[in-house]
Amino acid sequence: xxxxxxLTLDFLVPECSSLKQKRSIVKxxxxxxxxxxxxxxxxxxxxxxxxxxxxxxxxxxxxxxLDSQLRKVVNFVETVGTVEIIESNIETF
Numbered sequence: 001x002x003x004x005x006x007l008t009l010d011f012l013v014p015e016c017s018s019l020k021q022k023r024s025i026v027k028x029x030x031x032x033x034x035x036x037x038x039x040x041x042x043x044x045x046x047x048x049x050x051x052x053x054x055x056x057x058x059x060x061x062x063x064x065x066l067d068s069q070l071r072k073v074v075n076f077v078e079t080v081g082t083v084e085i086i087e088s089n090i091e092t093f
Contacts, residue, residue, distance in 0.1 A: 004093045005066040007056040007073055008044070011083040019049045025082050026052050032080070037073055052083075063092055 016022040030041045033056060045053035056073055060066045070090045078085060 001061065003060055003063045003066050005058045005060070005063075005070050006091045006093070007070040008087075008089045008091075009054045009056070009074070009077060009085060010045075010087040011052060011054070011077070011085045013050050013052060013083050015082065016050060022049050022052065026054070029077065029080060029083065030054060033073055033076065036076065037069060039069070039073065051086075066092060 013022050013025050016025060026043055030043065033039060033041045033054075037056075037058070040057045042055055043052055044055040056070065058066055058069050060069075067090065074085070074088050074090075077083065
C-alpha cells in the first residue's frame with residue numbers, strides 16, 4: 001500500500017524588502033528541500049511580498065517514515081533561518 005504525505009508551510013520572509021528578494025529566498029528554500037529530502041516541492045500561494053506558502057509531498061509505503069520525513073522538513077526549514085514558519089500542516093492519505 002502506498003501512502004502520500006502532504007506538508008503545507010505558511011511562512012514569513014521578514015528580511016526581504018522586495019518581491020524579487022522574496023522569490024530568491026523561496027526558490028533557494030524549495031531547492032534545498034528537494035535536494036535534501038527527495039520531495040516534490042512547490043510554492044502554492046503568493047500572498048504578499050513578505051509571505052509565502054509552500055507545499056511538500058512525499059510518497060512512501062511506510063506511513064511512519066512519511067510522517068518522520070515531513071517533520072524533518074519542518075525542522076529543516078526552522079533551522080535554515082531565512083523564514084519564520086507561521087503555520088505547518090501535515091496530512092497523510
